[in-house]
């Protein structure tokens with residue numbers, strides 16, 4: 158039984174479905190285009206195939222991919238005008254076109270053939286569309302190997318062009334996204350590098366200022382001493398900010414900066430909490446701690462864990478109003494030790510609970526900030542927790558308070 162001329166053979170349909178499946182996962186435009194032309198030539202039994210895409214600026218078509226042996230870069234340079242070319246006519250009329258002998262067509266431009274040394278005889282061309290059915294280019298099959306292009310070829314190529322148009326569009330979006338992501342990463346790195354250099358550079362002059370202030374303080378009379386104390390307070394504040402910036406070096410050094418040792422988390426925390434938090438005292442806040450009676454053995458780097466936990470403690474103090482309450486707990490949860498710090502401060506909206514761990518992210522808009530800080534503390538704490546095989550996260554109800562958790566695996570005993 159012979160098939161009707163305008164139906165598509167079941168094997169070809171199956172092949173088209175398979176092509177659609179493969180193109181669905183394409184994230185690179187050039188790879189997608191080359192795959193499409195290879196399939197176009199194979200499905201229509203042609204010598205070659207090409208894709209021309211519209212340049213939205215010049216409104217001209219350009220060869221983006223071709224399966225001829227020609228020189229692709231040369232081809233891409235040649236603009237194909239919309240109003241005086243076969244591809245242009247297919248694009249404008251938004252309709253498949255079958256040209257059995259190009260030499261007889263007045264729109265045929267032999268320049269391309271000459272440049273790439275490929276003798277085009279017949280063309281089957283179909284428009285390619287984006288998701289909104291807007292034409293974006295033309296897919297051409299060149300020189301049918303045996304006989305002439307059939308209506309089945311035209312139908313097959315039209316379906317392929319439809320699948321391809323959407324895939325190319327999606328691959329373009331994926332590429333744009335990857336590029337935007339790369340730019341963001343570069344910007345992020347620039348910021349981080351700047352912070353590292355700036356903090357380093359600021360440290361030396363600050364040390365000189367602090368040295369001279371304490372020297373002058375010893376010599377000063379009473380009224381002068383009060384003023385020098387204010388200078389010293391400001392310098393200490395500046396030193397703490399710089400220290401916060403310098404802590405990034407632990408993160409950037411990664412594993413190399415971490416020296417894990419087996420430690421009893423309970424006594425480690427008891428020692429850490431012994432010194433009163435001066436800001437909390439000044440704000441008349443109550444800090445209470447609930448530590449288990451039994452030791453909890455974990456692996457941590459003492460100084461690095463101190464940086465992470467102090468960032469959480471300082472935040473709780475900072476974002477809790479005077480007279481507020483802060484509860485620190487340590488408890489066993491399954492195979493982990495959970496440190497938690499709960500405050501009854503300003504809280505965090507639920508949709509920001511993950512973003513606050515991004516570098517430089519702060520809830521308060523930069524220009525109207527009431528609380529100081531660089532927006533680095535939580536990002537550093539998160540990375541440092543991870544370097545010690547731990548996790549960090551937050552729970553919060555806005556205007557009621559927040560709880561930050563750090564989970565560390567317990568050392569297996571026995």
Ligand code: ADP
Nearest residue numbers: 472473476504513519520530531532533534535
């Ligand atoms: P910084 O404290 O320097 O602003 P962090 O990275 O430590 O930077 O914190 C990021 C942001 O997360 C803070 O600016 C604040 O908006 C929010 N935040 C952190 N801890 C708390 C907390 N305990 N209560 C309310 N908001 C908090």
